[in-house]
Each structure stands twice: as C-alpha cells, then as structure tokens.
Amino acid sequence: MITKNRNNLYKDPSPYLQQHKDNPINWQVWNLETLNEAKIKNMPIILSIGYASCHWCHVMAHESFEDIEIAQIMNNNFVNIKVDREERPDIDFVFQSSFQLFNQAGGGWPLTMFLDENAVPFSGGTYFPKTAKHGLPSFKDVLTQVVETYKLRREKIIKQSNLIIKSLTLRKNPVINQELVPILNETITRLDQVKGGYIGSPKFPTFNVFETLIYFYNKTKDLTYFRPVDLILNQLCSQGIYDHVEGGISRYTVDENWLIPHFEKMLYDNVQFISLLSSYIKIKKSVYFEKKLKETINFINKEFKNKKFDLLGSAFDADSEGEEGKYYTFEYNELHKIKGIEEFYDVKPQGNWEGKIILKELKFPDKKIQGELLDIRKKKKKPFFDEKIQLDLNCMWISSLVDASIALKEKYYLETAEKYFKNLKNKYEENDLHHSYSKHNVFLEDYAYYIKMLIDLYDATMDINYKEKANKIYSDTLKKFYNNEKNIFQKNPLTNTDLFFNPIDIGDGTIPNGNAIMLLNMTRLGKLKDAKNFSQSLYGYLNIYKNHMMTGIRSLDFYKEIDSGKDCGPDGCKSI
Template identity: 35%
Template sequence: MANRLKEETSPYLRQHAENPVDWYPWGKEAFEKARLEEKPVLLSIGYAACHWCHVMAHESFERPDIAKVMNEFFVNIKVDREERPDLDQIYQMAHTMITRRNGGWPLTMFLTPSQVPFAGGTYFPAQPRFGLPGFVQVLEQIRDFYRDHREGLEKEDHPILQYLGQTNPVADSTEFELDLSPSEALVNNLKSRFDPEFGGFGGAPKFPHAMDLSYLFRRFHRKGDSTAAHMATLTLSAMKRGGIWDHVGGGFARYSVDERWLIPHFEKMLYDNALLLEALALGASVSRNPVYSRTAEELVGWLFREMRSEHGVYYSSLDADSEGEEGRFYVFQAEEVRSILSDEEYRVVSKHYGLSEPPNFESHAWHLYEARSIGELSKEFHLPESDIESRIDSARQKLFTYRSLRVRPGLDDKILASWNALMAKALLFSGRILGKQEWMTAGRKTIDYMHRNMWKNGVLMAVYSKKEPFLPAYLDDYAFLLLAVLESIRIDFRPEDLSFATAIADVLLTEFYDPESGGFYFTGKNHEALIHRPKNGHDGALPSGNAAAVQGLLWLGTLTGHLPYTSAADQTLRLYFAQMKEQPAGYTTMISALETYSDSQPVILLAGPQAEDWKNTIRQGLDPEAFVIDLTSAVRNSLPLPEGMRKHFPENKTTGWVCRGTMCLPSADSLESLQEQLRLWPLSKKELS
C-alpha cells in the first residue's frame, strides 16, 4: 500500500512511495502529529541519484520489521535535498555540530516536534558493520534518549539553535580597504594541495573542483600565471583520460573514488557538467588544446541527447545505479567488448581503454579509461594516428549502441531553477568562446522558458515538475539566473534581458539582502519560517549564492549605473573579507567576485557600420566577462546612456566608448584610439569613479 509520498512531485520521494515506512513529506501535518503523540521526528534527506540513499532504502526502509520500529517510535519525514536545499543546509550544519563529522547523504537526523535537531548521522546499515551500529539499535537508543530528556530538548534556547545562529558572519565595524590578499592566499593554497601527478586537489575521493579550475584559467588570462594554467590543464586532461569521464556516452560523473580519476561514483549531475563545460571552454581559450573543445562538444552532445526536455530545459541527474547495482549500466566484460567489435578494432581498443589489464571495477568488470594514448598506440601498431582514431571512433559507436539496449539508470526529471540557470550560463559562455551558435541558442531558450514558466507575479519558482512551478526560489536560483541573463546580454543585447536582469536584482535586494550587515540570506523574507536562516558565503557543490549575487550585481551596476546594486555587492564583499583571507579554499567564487570588483572591467559601446568588426577585434584581448555592446536603437532606448551621447550620436561613422554605468571616456573615432583607451583603462577608470 502506497504512503503519502505517492503524489509528491519529486522522483526521489516517489521512489519511497511503496515503502512500509509511514513517510510524510516535510510540512505542518507531520510536526503536528509528532507534537500530539509526543514522538521525535526522523528526518531522512537524500536525492534520486544517490547510491548510498538507495542502499539504506533497500536495507532498511523496504523491510517491514524495521519500518514497524520506525513507525512506532517516530514520525518519519522524507526530503529531497534538491527541492529543499534550505533544509539540507540547516541540518547538514547541525549534523556537523552534533557529531563533529562531515555530513553527506543520506542524512539521517532526529528532531523534536519543534524541528530542533538533537542527534543524527548519515548512512546507517541495517546490521552493525563498517564500525557503525545497526539501524534498529540506533532507533531504540534515540527513542530512549528522547523519552528521558524530552523536557530539556524542548527548551526554546537549545544550544544547537545558538550554535546555528553563530554560523552567520558578523559585519566588521571598522573601516578597511578591500585588497587582493585573498587571491594570493587562494593560489598558494591550491598549489599546496595540487596533485602534480594526476591533477586535482587533495587525495581520494577526488572531486573535480570546477570552480577552482575556472578560477585558475581566469587568473592566467588576467595575470599570465603559467603555474595556474598548468594546474588547471593537467587536472582537466587527467579527468578526460580517466573514468570519471564517460568515454562511451559523454558527460562527467560526480567524483572519483580514487586519486587517478579511474573509477567514479557513477551519478551524473546537471550542475557538475554545467560548471565543467565552462571550465572546458576556458581551457580551450587559454591552451588552444583541441582536446578541451572536443570534450566540450561531446559533453553538450550528451546533454542534448539525454538531459534536455522537449521545452529546452534540463533534467537534474542520472542515477548511479541500474538494476539495483552501482555502475552496472557503464561497465563491461572484456569478452563482451570483443564480441561486439571487429578484431582490428578490439586490438586497438583493448589497449586504449585498459581492457588488456586486470579488471578495475570491483575485481570483476572493466570501467573504460584512457590507458594508452593514440600516439602511443600509433607507434606500437605502426599505424597513422588517424587510423587509430578511426578504429576507436568506430568501436565507441558500436559500444554506445550496445550499451543503449541495457536497462538505463534512473532519470530525475524535475527542473531546478538554479541548475538550469548554471547550464544556461555555461551554454551561452562556452558557445560564445568556442563559436557555437547552437549552444547559445539553447542557452537563451532555457532562460526564456524559465522567464515564461517559472517567473510568476514578479517572483521566481525553484522547481518545475508535473507541468507546474512550485516552491519559492532560493538565493542560488536568483543569483545564478542573473548571471545567465547577463551572459545573454554579452552575446548581443535584447531589451527584455536587461529588464529581466533588473527585476531579478531588485528581488535579491528586497527579499534576500541584509541591509544592516551586508550579505544575502539563503531564503527570502516571505519564506517558510525555519529554525535558522543561513547566510553562507562559501562554495559547496555549487558556487556560493552570495558570491554569484555579488558578481551579478557588480556587472549589472556597471551596465546601468544603479548604485544600490554596486553598494550591496561592496558591503557583501566586506562581510566575507576576513573569511576569504582565513579560509581561501572555501571561497573561490567569492574571491573571483572580489577580483571582478577590483578589476572593474569597462563596458564598451560601439556604433556605426564597422561596429561588428571592431567588436570581434577588441574581444581578442579583453577579459572574457567584459561587455562589448553594439548600440542599436533598442540598446539606446534601454541603457542609461550619457546625455551627451544621446544628443550627438554618430550615424554614419564607427565610434566607440569606454564606459562605467552612465559615465564614459571621450568617444574614440578609430579602432586604434579605442584600443589605446582599453590599454590605459587601469589608470583612466579612476576618472569615472
């Protein structure tokens, strides 16, 4: 018999609809039941593509005997962390405070009927193993603890609430200058953690750290730091050779369980691939290595084929498991591959993808990775590299067709505003850098769909599922979407984009911004009241929403000259400045925003018959984030141009202006004089301050 999760929109919650556990979705009904029956709440947070979430479900939640204990002792609540990142943030922090260990998924927390956490963990096995107690043993201990300490746990001034309140930063009341010392601290930190053999930062398990890679590429572009470029290119190249990259179908898995990037945790997340697509485009622009642009093309091919809805927005994730086994869809038997390919193909492919070596996945199967390069195989087989490539390409097509007949991993088909905004921005940015019009068109289609279907009565919805948007959007949703819309403006100006960007920014200021201390809360003023309102500045699996808001407001302020945007960005950077200096490794995106603030790139406006030629020429030496805008009549009617420019607008000759907001340097009547103004911008920008 199905429980209350059957009608939920989340595929993850619906996965648990047939459990014998009497699950509730998060809401008043569950907590009222807990209060009336004087029971604690068991809160289980996970997501559809999570392997260990499936393991705990199979071991415990599907067993009637364990479900009976859960139902007798607790009110049980299931939460999809992707739909409710606010709850996940709060209770992950609480878990760390209570257990003094890092959190993860599944997250298993025990709460009072007032939502206050008092105990917790992550994965618990059904029977004692891995040094962990059995789940029923945990449930019985928690029941007894709550019964014996209920009065103390229900106090309004519970210490955990005080600890959570202390996690939000406090503004420094002293005056100080923002400088770039956090940038140098970050680079030194990355150098100290860099793996010079296999790339990446730190040991196993090894995550892509896409924000760090993009930061390092941008640092090379801005400062010529060859060490930064080396760390980023070595890492991206090693990931592409490794098994974290799907050599048959494309796309990156979430992370590698080993230091060499060989065996992944197989789930594929939309946000990871969005962030890595941007890093690949930056890598291609910095190194000119064709492997990065080819990998970007294969990634987008996977995205359009497997993750795009008919409306041009993107699904959330592909599961790690199929048929109850992690990685089953992706791994092969060597003889299986031999039977699919010709002898000529197999001789090359077996060595290229490591099939001639012992099995590398749980000692019984092979997960493909680049064991030998095309150049090495060319020498070994005395064949041209083009012949080796041809055999590998042919084999890959056959393997793809064969693999497509298998039972596919589960698809989480909900549409998340924040993740779609990240992908829209990545498609627009990489399309602009790599000259891919189809990608730019796709990125704009995503933005336009979100504007039409997820923007309701002047506010954004966080999730679109079952043909309806729902849940008020969070800081990340607004901030990432603002950056995506600004990226659309960089390609070519549409008045509706500027209007949408200002509407998003205005909601950020009215609903999320803290005018007293600076910074943006993760939830808006009108959001459901919870036990804590986080205001985090550090990156997690996603870039910091606070940092993204700063970047977006700085650029929008530069475009429009609207001081409240740049003022909020300035105050937010000051709020997190001490943390950037003390913990640079967690603040990569905020430090990138600090550099945007410090560099203060101009807006270049062009008009006249050769405007497009000038645009293509000057972009070569500009920061990739700079705006170069053709002053069409639509632009002139939308942007707050200086009055003198409006009155004396040149109609028949090409002219350029270097501007910040509503202030511009004198017009440049030749491409050479415009380039000279840009060369001198670090000095001349003070004239417009």
C-alpha cells in the same frame, strides 16, 4: 489534515519521494502541518534527506526502510519525514550544517537526523547499515538508543535548542583583511601535483577551485595558477570518470586515479565541466578539449532532456538492473571483438574493476570505435533518469552554452542557449520564479543564476532586453532575500517560516553559492556604462560582505567575487 498512521509520499511529485511511497514507514512530507503534529504529540522527528540518483540512499532504503521491524520502531516512536534535497536545498543546507556541527566532519547522503518536537536537531548521521559493520552501528540500535535518550532527557534536549541555533548562526571565521593570493597558494599546496584534484581519495572535481585559479591566471598570467587546471582537465577527459561512449562525467571517483567512478551523473557537475573547458579553451586552444566539450554538450542536450518542457532534468542514477555501474562497464568478451580497441583504451582480460572494464582512454578514438561501443551499450537498460527540472541548474546550463559559444566561436551554441531561455520563460513566470515542482519554494540560487544567465546572454548578444530583465530580477532579489539586519542575502525567502533558523550560505558546495553569484552579478551590472548609481551601492555592499567571509578555502567563490569587485568604487566600476 495529515494522517500520521500512513505513508503520505504518494501525493508528492518528487521522484525521490515517489521511490519511498510504498515503504512500510509512515513517511510524511516536510510542511508546517507535519511539524505541528510532532509538537502536539511531543514526539521526536526522524528527518531523512536524499535524492533520486543517490546510490547509498537506495542501499539504506532496501536494507532498512523496507524492513517491517524497523518500520514499527519508527512509526511508534517518531514523526518520520522524507525530504528531496534537490527540491528543498535550504532544508538540506541547514541539517548538513547541523551534522557538521555535531560531528566535526563533512556530511553526505542519505542524511539521517534526529530532531526534537520543535524540529531542532539533537543528533544524527548519514548512512546506517541494517547490521553493525565497518565501525557503524546498526540502524535498529541507533533508533532504540535515540528513543530511550529522548524519553529520559527530553526537557534537556529541548532546552539546548537555543545553543544549537546560536552555534549555527555564528558558524563563520571572519578574516576581513585576508587577500585571495595566500588563500589560493594554500589551496595549491593541497592539490595533487601528479594526479590532479585534491590529494587522496575519493576524488571530486571541485570546479569552483579551478575556476578561481583560471580567474587568477587571467589576472596575473602566472602559470602556477594555470597548470593545475591543465592537469585536472586532462585527467577528467581521459580517465574513467569520463563517459567515453556518450560523453559527460560522473559525480566523483572512489580512487585517487580518477578511474573508478561513482557512476551517477549530475547536471550540476556537467554544466560546470562545460564552463571550465570553455574557460581553458579561451586561454589556450586545444583540439582534444574542444572535442570533449562538444561531446559533453551533445550528450547533455540529448540525454538530460525533460521532453515535456524542453528543459533539462537533474541526474542519472548509478545503478541499473539492480547493479551499480552495469550500464557503463564492459566485459572483456564484449570489447576484444572490436578491431584495434587496445590502441585507444586500456583493455585487459582481467578488467580493472571487479573483473569488469571501465574505459580509460589512451588516445582519442575514431567515430567507428565509439559507434561500436555505443551499439554494445544500447543492449543494456539505461539507469533511472530524474527528470526533475531545477531552475538554477537550467540557468547554469544556458550560461555554459554561452561560454562554449565564445570559446569555440560557434553561433550554434548561443542560438541553443537562447532557445533554452525561451523554454525557460514558457515554464517560469519572471514575477513568480520557483525552484522545481512546488511553486511555494524558491531560493537565492534560483534568482542569482537567473540574473547571471541574463547578463551572459546580454554580453553575448547586446540585446538590451536581457539587461533590463537582469536589473528587474536583481531588484526582486533584494526584496525577497536581502536580510537587512545581517546585511547579506539569505538562502531562503525572508517570509520563510518552516525552518528553525534561516540559513546564510557563503561556503563552497556542489555549485558556487548564491551570495558569491550575487556579488558577481552586482560587479558585472556595476560595470555597465549607465550604472554609476548601482556601483555606489555595490561599493557599500562589498565592504559589508567582507565581514561574512569564512576560512578561505571553503569560500573561494566568495573571495573571487570580492576580488573581482575591488575596482568598483563610489564613482563607478572599471573592467579588470
């Protein structure tokens, strides 16, 4: 039984929810009991979604969620729910999609959605400031307006829920006969030919785009597809988005030169960075990229470790000691004492960001200079580390180690991958996989990346146990996630009952979507010598899946795997 007149987040292990357990707002966790409370009270819901290392989530928390007056408005008029998007990516996906439907624009975090008493959204935004600025209304004004609107139009708002559900369900643009080549060519026209990545700012690495270009270069040997990969990797490795002291990359940069990062470090970015570097090195040897690859792996292996389980946590915060980027930036008087540093980094007295220095590499430094930089950094307080273990991301990490082992031709990385797999088996039972803290939550991506990891390990070791496990988990995935009515995998289990509709994801997000990875898994399993029957099923699925494709650029992963499966027919699959 929930007690609505108090904050109940203290019961939840999520680091993000723990950050809000002392707010004066009566935050509740998302569950059927909380949702039922809204129905009983005929009250709208405020749904606030974020994650522990999110900078703007922290800003809104300090400005608004710690404010007594705002808390009173929320407590008196809403059922208030907090969700960790890394713990419940399905909820995040549904309500980010809702935001995009309402606003015809991309979402983000914090996500602030207003739901009717049946948990169907009717309005929303992302970050709202405490006082109106930069064209955004104050959060207090937004709350007041929503309260009045719901009182006056409650019945109309509730009646429109079916239209919203229908609109979200049909959010795709079928392009059944469209080929990958024109989609890729259109993508290339949107890339910055000088600075890399998409034109403009902010700059995100968008690894799925460059992995697709690598895939198509390997297929065609057309350098048009390889050059953007070469450019983006040079930028990622040399500019401020890369941590030149410890390794690894930040989430994105706010400028178009890849210099000024938003300093949070996410596991999902770094494992994809490792895999893209490995894909490049398999094609073209590069001592420089090999150094960056090893440095990033060493950093992730050392600093992202959840020591209790010997698996990896999720992210490092952007802030430390109440200041964004303090751990990662330098004062000029700290650096000019290092002999010869100007030869390796762009170091000027005036700095390059708010009077401080973000390291930009001119030449790969020697270990002595890196050691002196690390000594300076060790005097600072580290940012908060979210040690939450996510199954899909740990599977991606293991796969990235296999990629690195092949690219570098070093057994150490494969041995490390197998050690992590043993740790994974110790935490997760294969008959009862779960995403993170709660054993009740698991998603398509968890199963899809688990299968991919097993196939990667099998290909690298030829250990039959990995292949047998992959086949078993594949069968489990069909039973748990395959929607026979829509002929596609849905994001959450078929038994899910706490969302107003069950989402199907084929669009590109922070990681390749579960349906794309399942297509890859099906293609790879279908190409095994003893899998003729499997390939017949795959041939049927490929023809069905084409009906679900969206506008090309948003579904590059999906298109790539559709393309990779074209050599699978009713008589079997052949390697490309």
